[in-house]
Each structure stands twice: as C-alpha cells, then as structure tokens.
Amino acid sequence: MTATIGASIFLFVCLPEPWNYLMIFNIFLLIASLIWYEVPGAKKLAARSTKLKVKDLDILAKRMGVNAEIYVVDLQNLGAFQVGAKGKYVFLTKKLVKTLKKEELMGVVAHEFAHIKLRHVLKKVLLFDVVIGTGVNMAIIVPIMNFSLDVNAMRALFLWGAILLYILLRHVIWQYFEYRADCYAIEFVDKEHLISALMKINSMLYSANFIEKGRVHPIIKRRVAKIKNCGGYG
Numbered sequence: 094m095t096a097t098i099g100a101s102i103f104l105f106v107c108l109p110e111p112w113n114y115l116m117i118f119n120i121f122l123l124i125a126s127l128i129w130y131e132v133p134g135a136k137k138l139a140a141r142s143t144k145l146k147v148k149d150l151d152i153l154a155k156r157m158g159v160n161a162e163i164y165v166v167d168l169q170n171l172g173a174f175q176v177g178a179k180g181k182y183v184f185l186t187k188k189l190v191k192t193l194k195k196e197e198l199m200g201v202v203a204h205e206f207a208h209i210k211l212r213h214v215l216k217k218v219l220l221f222d223v224v225i226g227t228g229v230n231m232a233i234i235v236p237i238m239n240f241s242l243d244v245n246a247m248r249a250l251f252l253w254g255a256i257l258l259y260i261l262l263r264h265v266i267w268q269y270f271e272y273r274a275d276c277y278a279i280e281f282v283d284k285e286h287l288i289s290a291l292m293k294i295n296s297m298l299y300s301a302n303f304i305e306k307g308r309v310h311p312i313i314k315r316r317v318a319k320i321k322n323c324g325g326y327g
C-alpha cells in the first residue's frame with residue numbers, strides 16, 4: 094500500500110498533464126473497486142453475528158457449488174443479503190429466520206447463493222468501473238482531443254453522460270440480477286417456497302389492512318411473476 098502511494102506520487106510529479114491526473118484517477122478507482130469487492134466491514138459484522146449451522150443449507154451450498162458462511166444478524170427488519178465478490182458471507186436477519194419456515198429460508202438462501210454463483214457483485218463493480226471510469230477518463234483527456242466544443246462543455250458532457258448512463262444501467266441490470274438469482278435458485282429449491290417467503294416478506298412491508306386489500310409491493314409482485322415464468326433460465 095505504501096509502495097503504491099509512493100509510486101503514485103512519483104508518477105504524478107513526473108508525468109505531464111493530463112496523464113498524471115488520468116493515472117491518479119485510475120489508481121483511485123482500482124482501490125475503490127477492491128474495497129467494494131472485498132467489503133472489509135463484512136468480516137466485522139460476521140464476528141458480531143451468529144453463525145447459522147443448518148445441515149440442509151450446507152447440502153444446498155454444495156449442490157449449488159457455493160462456498161459461503163451464513164450469519165444471523167440482530168436486525169429488526171426482514172432481510173437477506175450477500176456481500177463480497179468472493180462470496181464468503183450471506184447475512185440473514187434474526188427476524189427473517191424467526192418468521193420463515195425452514196423450506197422458505199432455503200429459498201431465500203438459494204437466492205443469495207445464486208448471487209454468489211453468478212458473480213453479481215463482481216459484475217456490479219465492473220459496470221461502475223467501465224461506465225464511470227470511461228466517462229471520467231474521457232473528461233480528463235478532453236484538452237488533448239480536438240473537439241469543436243469548449244473544453245468545459247465537453248467535460249460536463251462526458252461526466253453527466255456517464256453518471257446518467259450508469260444510473261440507468263444500474264437500475265436495469267441490478268433488477269435483472271434479482272430475477273436471474275430467483276430463476277437460478279429455483280433450479281435447486283421448490284419455487285413455491287421462495288414465493289411464499291417473498292409473500293411473507295411482503296406482509297412485513299405493509300400493514301395488515303393493506304394486506305387485506307391484497308396489496309403486493311411492486312418489486313415483489315414482479316419477482317413472483319417472473320419466478321412463475323422462469324422456465325428457460327439455466
């Protein structure tokens with residue numbers, strides 16, 4: 094780390110503009126990506142949580158070819174998440190574990206395992222790096238390219254273009270990853286169990302009278318509809 098910083102400062106001084114800025118930005122982007130990829134806080138959270146040891150979940154992990162540890166965190170919402178691109182940790186909230194039946198929990202865990210297996214965190218990092226990285230790199234080297242527009246206008250165009258493109262792609266792709274993880278998961282668990290788990294999570298999102306009116310959160314509604322029509326995914 095010290096060597097990297099030292100080399101960066103040396104190069105920053107030696108390289109002419111705009112290459113020095115280009116280099117500094119890309120080193121920064123690389124470090125940020127590695128932090129996102131590893132999620133150093135996950136280890137601490139795992140240390141403060143209870144490891145969940147369920148034989149069926151171990152079997153599920155083996156069948157799905159995933160190497161991950163499952164932890165129960167003391168949070169009062171219904172949730173499950175997976176962190177780290179190497180896929181070491183899956184966190185489930187205490188409330189989720191209490192609320193769901195074992196088969197339903199298997200469905201939720203299979204979904205998280207699917208995120209690991211399909212390398213979704215890595216793909217999210219790459220999406221950010223490619224779109225934002227390209228935008229900023231272009232903005233930095235604007236002065237050495239011969240555009241007819243003013244330098245600042247071109248810079249704004251590249252930066253805002255990259256940010257807007259990223260927001261759009263992130264929305265579409267992250268949602269696609271959720272559907273993809275669901276479809277992958279139900280190759281290993283009964284789809285009805287995953288659906289009933291989602292419906293239980295839904296009932297926590299709305300108050301009882303909303304549920305009586307048959308209200309389903311739009312995201313859950315779409316996920317359930319997709320799960321019913323997965324078929325072709327592998």
Ligand SMILES: [Zn+2]
Pocket residue numbers: 204205208270271274
């Ligand atoms: Zn997910």
